[in-house]
Amino acid sequence: MHILNDFFLLNWQEDAKTLFSSIHDIDSHLEGFWKSEYEVFCDYVAIIFVCDPTNIEKFAELQTPKNAIKVLSGAYEVEKKRVQYIQKELLFFLKEKGDLSLNKSIQKRIELLRKEEIIGYEKARKLISLLSLIEEKKVQQETKIEVQKEQNLNFYQHSISLIEEFIQELSSLFDSKQKLEEIPQRIKKQEFSIGVTGVMNAGKSTMLNALLGEEILGTSVVPETANLTLLKYSKEQKAFVKFWDKSEWAKIEKNAQEDSSLEKFVAETKEFFKDEFENYIREDGYVMEIPSNALANFTSAKHSQKKCNLVSSVELYSDLKFLKDGVCIVDTPGLDDPVVQREEITKEYLSRCDLMIHLMNVNQSATAKDVEFIVDTLLYQNVSRLLLVITRIDSVKHQELEEVITYTKSAIFNRLKGLNKEGSFDAIISKLDFIPIASKMALLCRLGREEEAHKLGYDLEKSGILKIERYLEEVLFGADSQKVKIILASATKELLLAVSSHKELFEKQKELLGKSTQELYVLLENFQAQIKQKQKFLQKLKIQVENAKEDLKGHFGVLKNVAKNRFTQLQGVLKRRIVDDVSYEQRKNKKIPEPSRVETMIDTGVKDGLIDLLRDYRYGFKKKMQEVFESFEREYEDISLEDFSLLDSVVFFQNILGKSLLFKSTKQLTSAVNTQINNHAKKDIELLDTNLEKLFGLFFDDIMQAFEKKSEQINEAMYADFEKELNSLQDSLTKSVQEEEQMLHQTIKELEDSDFDKEKKLQELEEKIKKLLQIQEKILKLRSQSE
16 A cells, blocks of 8 residues: 555655554444544544654643544554554555545644644645545445436436526626537537446347337347447447457467367358458458448348458447437447457446446346356446346246345355455445346337237336336436536536636726726836746746656656566466465375366456556556646646646546556466466476466566556546646636736726726626626535535
8 A cells, every 4th residue: 555655654754564564454443433523533633644753752741642542542642653553544444435525624634733833834735645645435325216306317417507507697797608618518528338248148139229219239039249339329320340450360360279169260250251351351450331221241140241250349320319418338249259359348348338237137147157247347347336137027927036136146245255355245236236127028118019018017117128217317417426426527617717717807807996097007017027927937837847747757657667567576476376276286185276266366366466556557647646736836826736637547547548457358368377287287397387487478468568558548648638737727827917918908998088987887897796606606506416
């Protein structure tokens, strides 16, 4: 935990690793105290955090620190080891809570201690910065489908309408309308994506057709959808097919050497297409626009032309009502797809989705593939909620449906137990929502064939499709939607800045009108000198921006090297675990480990390692950005840290790369490792060690290349955003100078005009300020509703 290390280096100039031999569980007493005595808790935490070698002796004589020690630990003495232990426990508690409002309350108290000169400015600033690096944990309340309030269903659209009203009101008060009008335009371009998964025959196509109200996707007893399909809104019906590029196909052929089903797939494809193969599989990838009614020719696994074998993904555009509000549906091929590359592309798309739906056929639910996907998604992909849709409920009784849900939960627990992560069971179950559906009955109702559904005892409500629609509406567009909160926070911040700047402008005008013409000419004369000063300031700022960019480039080079070392360490640890396990089994039981055990060791080892790497990379990213922006804040009083959205590294990473940084299937590696174990475990353990070194080396080389490529994406996007944000600040400062000068000239002109009614002008300005304050209050109310 980097925050822990940084804290003890800052406070005590000591390494946390040498101070503490192990990480103790957080005392549940802290949780209870925080909830029951929030204000006192924050007071005591701030006091404990500022305790260091320079003040500990003084603190030991004061009653308040003694009370803090007693309440937080049960001890009475303020001594070094006890204070350090409590500081460590509190840091872990705050990290686990991930509560930004709690952290801010503690930061405010640290600032008060600075003002009272208990600690210095530099120490306070560093402590506050350190606490701001603790990431927020997005905790969503359980979605209650049955008791949803109608007014919450359209919270997002309602908020957009309010923003448009605010802009209309503001436009009547000042001239700079264009920038304000861009806000709702940007909001309306936002995309909300829904990922739909399931094994073959789970009923994805039927459910989606019922949701869309049209038979747009093929359905059949034989699996139909063989490719990743993206459904998006467009007034014009159209479709685009993306074929594998040469490097992707080369990987498919390489993996086929270790997979008999994939080997058959490759051989069949090449034999079928022969000379035409090169027309589709090109160096940079080939994208073809096709009529939407020809989609089955390219996506159907049943189609005689076999073109689906060459297709990596499809984009289908339609004017369906469900897609109109920026909704994009990611329809995936079955989880049991033998083409690993397609699985990796699918996981990449799913990692960016705002909501995940997993379908399970009630007659074959909670298969090993289903359970593996559910656990993997909620354990490693940072998904806040997963909707499990149980399909074809018209084929079973209600009691059987309840048994399926119970069995699914039991299977999830057993899977977690096999991964030694059963402690995560409650957290995972709390993120699951179950909705049963009779998709075929829903589709009949949507296609105007209600009588057929009624004869079988179903209407639209009983089919379950309306429950799903209400769920999607609430989770995507409701007041608790994390994406909606982020969008509205950005929009309201921009509106409040516009209100604030124009309020200051109107107040400045009032102030100038209270001066004589002679005083204004003196101000104008002085202002010319100020302009030159501000121009120098802006030039200096520009140079510092360039220097900061170079500094960041150097830092990201360091992060890249750290990542390389981490990959090498992870590679060595995994290989050693496998070899040690093989040696133990041979020595004790005279046999080799079960292939499933080897698979679990590799899969969890790789995923846990990549999650840790991402966490550390993001921490390093945010810490450096904080340092850079703090240097600007110290240098220029017109700049505040609140101006920089880049400091929210979680949002930034998700915008650029989605929720997961990397996805690499371990199937081929596991297969190759098990082959090596079978061939050499009993005969030559050293040769096994050497061969595994090569296998893991090749595997991690691929991951490192993917990491370097994606970290470049992060860096390039960060440089662009960094420059854009600082340029925006420069433009804002330049504009304020121009407006001030223009205002001086205008006021002089008005006061020199004998017909000018000063009292009327002052009254108009007062009225504008009053209206701005009213609008500000409404914007703040909207912002509070979305926090």
